[in-house]
Amino acid sequence: MANRAAPALTLREGDRGELERLHRSTAARAGEVLRARIVLAAADGEANERIAQRLETSKATVLKWRGRYQAKGLAGLSDEARSGRPRTVDHARIVSVTLAPPRKYGVTHWSTRLLARHLGIGNRTVATAWREYGVQPWRAETFKFSTDRELVAKVTDVVGLHLAPPENAIVLCVDEKSQIQALDRTAPMLPMQPGLPERRTHDYKRHGTSTLFAALEIATGKVTGACKPRHRHQEFLAFLKQVARAYPDTGDGTELHLVMDNYAAHKKAEVRDWLAANPRIQVHFTPTSGSWLNLVEVWFGIIERQAIHRGSFGSVKDLNAKIRAFINGWNDRCHPFVWTKTADEILKNANRQPTLNTGH
Structure with missing residues (x-):
């Protein structure tokens, strides 16, 4: 029993x-x-x-x-109060010292053992204080401020296209993924087996680089792509012409709205002149340091994870062929890219960040 x-x-x-x-x-x-x-x-x-x-x-x-x-x-x-002598170590003081740079020791941040030796206490006590106050000196994150004077207008414009595109219009997110390396492993990869992951050598051979130009139609997820050896304005203009052919003018007034970042090649005189001669194509620039508003960046992450990062390519030609194969396969199973956050929510979050010290 x-x-x-x-x-x-x-x-x-x-x-x-x-x-x-x-x-x-x-x-x-x-x-x-x-x-x-x-x-x-x-x-x-x-x-x-x-x-x-x-x-x-x-x-x-x-x-x-x-x-x-x-x-x-x-x-x-919950743990009940423990018997014995009350705590005499001030956790607030430990955290206060933690927040000050440890310049005396020539390191960038405190460890539990270094701070414990500095304060003459146990490293477990330091760890307990950090956990209580949510302090994690070993972690570091990045951030980026946009200094674009038209930040509000550009965020509102681009997010508006994502959330409520104009009637009789197609919204395309356009960008290039440059310097994609054609890396070939020095020995054939060993395939995945039960109990064993795929294995590959740590060293590799470089066979050159390629640039992937892509236009993502957010309503369907369809991608128009092209691989080119460089990413100058000449290649970008050629890709824009390819996009225009992929979405021909059928006479029904359908407009193409292109979302792109502020890369210099996108604003060359030759590109501006061609856009002026094709008024059905309208360009919407993301704010400076705001390329994450361009949904094609999400798709670039997908192709990187699923086709490039673990790939092995014997030449740039091989790399380009496999990229094109991925795009063809993607377009057979593509899905819409849905934006959910409003411009007001984005700008409100940006305003919570500390302001830049401009020196004035």
Whole structure:
């Protein structure tokens, strides 16, 4: 009778969702996750011995947290105040020192051991203070400010095209992915097998580079692409003419609206003159440092992950052929690219960032 099912533990209203969140969490402490798993298993009527065996803990631990939840609900799963001498280390001071650069030691940021030695305390104490205040000195992220004076107008224009394109118009996001390397491994790749991932040598041969020009139709996800050896204005103008042929003027007044960034080749006199001679094609520039508003960048990430990064190419010709094959396959299974955030939400978020120090 050792595995006889215990009476199912009755959960309080609304607690299951919080327990399941803890059960799936990768950020919660291991003890909190274990307690949530115990209570959920008990609520499903699983025997105490079986819970202990499956979760690799003791039956006493299972009974303890069953009882604590039964008595106090979720509050019973929290650690109770420990007996003994109150904490004498000031966590706020530890964090205050953490936020100051450790110039004395010639490093860019504190580690728990370096700060502990500096303050004359244990490194576990430093780690506890960092966890309490959410401080993570080992992490660093990037950000970019747009200094475009027409930021608001350009964001509103481009996002408006994504969310509500004009009637009788096709919106295309246009850009180039340059310097794509034709890399060939020094030995054939070993294919994936049960229990083994695909394997390849760490070294490779370079066979040159290619530039992929692409126009993404956001309403369908269809891509018009071309591979060229360089990405000057001459190649860009040739690609624009290819796009115009792919979407011919049928006399019904359909306009082409092109979203592109501020790369110099996009604004050359020859390109401007050709656009002026083709008034059905209208250009919308993203703000400076705002190329992420161009949805073709998302598609470039897809082709990089699915066709280029793990590819092996014996020549630039081989690379271009495989890129074209991916585009053909993509267009057979393409899907619309849906933009969800409004211009106001984007600008509100941008305004929350600290302002630049211009020196004035």
